[in-house]
Structures are given as structure tokens and as C-alpha cells.
Amino acid sequence: xxxxxxxxxxxxxxxxxxxxxxxxxxxxxxxxxxxxxxxxxxxxxxxxxxxxxxxxxxxxxxxxxxxxxxxxxxxxxxxxxxxxxxxxxxxxxxxxxxxxxxxxxxxxxxxxxx
Amino acid sequence: xxxxxxxxxxxxxxxxxxxxxxxxxxxxxxxxxxxxxxxxxxxxxxxxxxxxxxxxxxxxxxxxxxxxxxxxxxxxxxxxxxxxxxxxxxxxxxxxxxxxxxxxxxxxxxx
Numbered sequence: 001x002x003x004x005x006x007x008x009x010x011x012x013x014x015x016x017x018x019x020x021x022x023x024x025x026x027x028x029x030x031x032x033x034x035x036x037x038x039x040x041x042x043x044x045x046x047x048x049x050x051x052x053x054x055x056x057x058x059x060x061x062x063x064x065x066x067x068x069x070x071x072x073x074x075x076x077x078x079x080x081x082x083x084x085x086x087x088x089x090x091x092x093x094x095x096x097x098x099x100x101x102x103x104x105x106x107x108x109x110x111x112x113x114x
Numbered sequence: 115x116x117x118x119x120x121x122x123x124x125x126x127x128x129x130x131x132x133x134x135x136x137x138x139x140x141x142x143x144x145x146x147x148x149x150x151x152x153x154x155x156x157x158x159x160x161x162x163x164x165x166x167x168x169x170x171x172x173x174x175x176x177x178x179x180x181x182x183x184x185x186x187x188x189x190x191x192x193x194x195x196x197x198x199x200x201x202x203x204x205x206x207x208x209x210x211x212x213x214x215x216x217x218x219x220x221x222x223x224x225x
Contacts (some may be wrong), residue, residue: 004156033213043202043215056212090156092213099144099206103213105156 002027004093004106012112018079021109023091025072029104031055031097032074034066037088037108046089049074050097078111086113118205120216127224132193134219136186136203143205146179148188151200151218160188160201190221198223 005024013019025032033056034046045058049068066076072093078085088108094101119137126132138146144165149157163170163177163186170177176189186203200218207214 035215042217045212045215048212056210088154092157097211099208099211101211102145102147102159102162103204104159105149107156108154110154 004091004104006089006091006106006109008109009107010110010112012114013081014114015081015083017081018077019081019111020075020077021089021091021111023074023076023093023106025074025091025093026104029093029095030072031094031101032068032072033092033094033103034074034076035090035092036060037090038086043090046076048097055097081113083113085111087111118203118214118216120201120203120219122217123220123222125222125224126193128193128195130193132190132197132221132223134188134190134201134203134221136188136216138184138186138203138205138216139214140205140208141181141184142208144208145206146177146186147204147213148175148177148186149202149204149215151202153199157202193221193223195223195225197221 031050033048036044048056052068063079068074090108092103092105094103147162148160174191178187202218203216
């Protein structure tokens with residue numbers, strides 16, 4: 001099976017712009033989670049989608065949003081980019097998102113905001 | 115609270131054993147996980163332990179679980195320079211099924 005894929009792998013944007021990141025989960029997985037990783041804050045949970053519904057949400061401002069499509073692919077959007085949004089954005093998928101489902105990560109999208 | 119705690123840094127010599135510790139919060143977690151992250155990469159699943167086990171061994175990796183103290187450890191035998199990475203422990207919240215990750219321990223292996 002192919003692993004979790006994320007596109008693009010690298011992105012450079014300027015302050016005030018918006019960005020959309022894409023994640024394709026492992027085939028058959030219906031839960032997709034997004035994380036932001038920065039050197040200062042570590043790994044921060046953004047949100048989780050399951051069957052096109054947001055199931056869990058982290059403590060991020062409304063500029064961060066996401067969605068999931070019927071084929072389980074997910075996108076996250078950041079509007080009005082700030083310098084502090086520069087980070088590695090990681091996507092992870094698992095089967096049904098239950099307590100015994102193992103989560104697998106993609107390689108990440110490195111976003112740089114200038 | 116949701117904090118899963120790990121020490122930030124660990125430095126060992128090549129060939130020695132490394133022990134990375136983690137304190138978790140949810141005593142109802144079914145599985146506890148260890149992930150490895152190499153520079154610029156995503157997190158790679160290393161191993162996991164079921165909550166009714168005390169120990170799990172997988173080649174050079176040994177996971178120990180102390181449920182009473184909510185303490186998890188990862189021992190890497192014969193540590194190699196390729197083991198240099200950040201190691202994250204994770205629990206799964208029994209109510210929300212959300213993964214809760216530790217702060218990560220940066221392991222540096224000295225040749």
C-alpha cells in the first residue's frame with residue numbers, strides 16, 4: 001500500500017496570502033489528522049477529520065481550517081498568513097480513528113512565510 | 115491535563131544503550147506509541163505497546179510500561195549514529211480518540 005502523501009512538499013508564501021495544503025491518506029483510512037510542528041512549540045494538533053466531519057479540533061485561530069472529501073483526501077487552508085505560520089505541516093491517517101488504530105504520518109509540507 | 119512529558123535532550127556514545135522516558139496522563143489509553151522523526155521528515159512509527167503488557171521487545175528496541183506510575187520508556191540497545199533523531203511518545207485519549215504527543219526527546223549519538 002502507498003503511504004500517506006502530502007503536496008506540495010515545500011511552499012514559500014508572503015504575509016497576508018493564503019495557502020492550501022493537501023493530504024492523501026493510506027487507502028482505506030478514513031481518519032485524517034493535521035499537525036503543525038515548529039522548533040519552539042513542538043508538535044501541535046490542528047484538527048482531525050473522519051468521514052468528512054471534523055471530529056477533534058486543537059487550539060488554533062479560525063484562520064486555520066480544513067475539510068475532507070468523500071474519498072478521504074483532506075485539505076487544510078491557512079488564510080491571512082503570518083510569519084509565525086512558518087512550520088512543517090504534518091498529516092496523518094488511520095483506519096477508523098478508534099483507540100486502537102495506529103496513526104501513520106506523511107512526509108510533511110514545509111511552509112515558509114516571508 | 116493533556117500534557118505528555120518527555121525530557122528534551124539525551125546524548126549517548128555509539129554502542130551504548132539509550133533510554134528515553136515518557137510520562138503520560140490517560141490511564142485508560144489502550145495503546146502507547148513511540149515514533150521517530152529524522153531531520154526534515156515526518157514521524158515514523160517505531161513500536162507500540164498494548165496497555166495490558168509490561169514489556170515489549172522488538173530487535174534493539176525494548177518498551178517498558180509502568181501503568182501505576184503512567185510511565186513509559188524506550189530502550190535502544192547498541193545505539194548507532196543512525197538512531198540520532200527526535201523520539202516522540204504518544205497516548206490515545208480514551209474519550210476523544212485523539213493522539214496526544216509528548217514534547218519529543220532529541221537523541222544525539224556521539225561517534
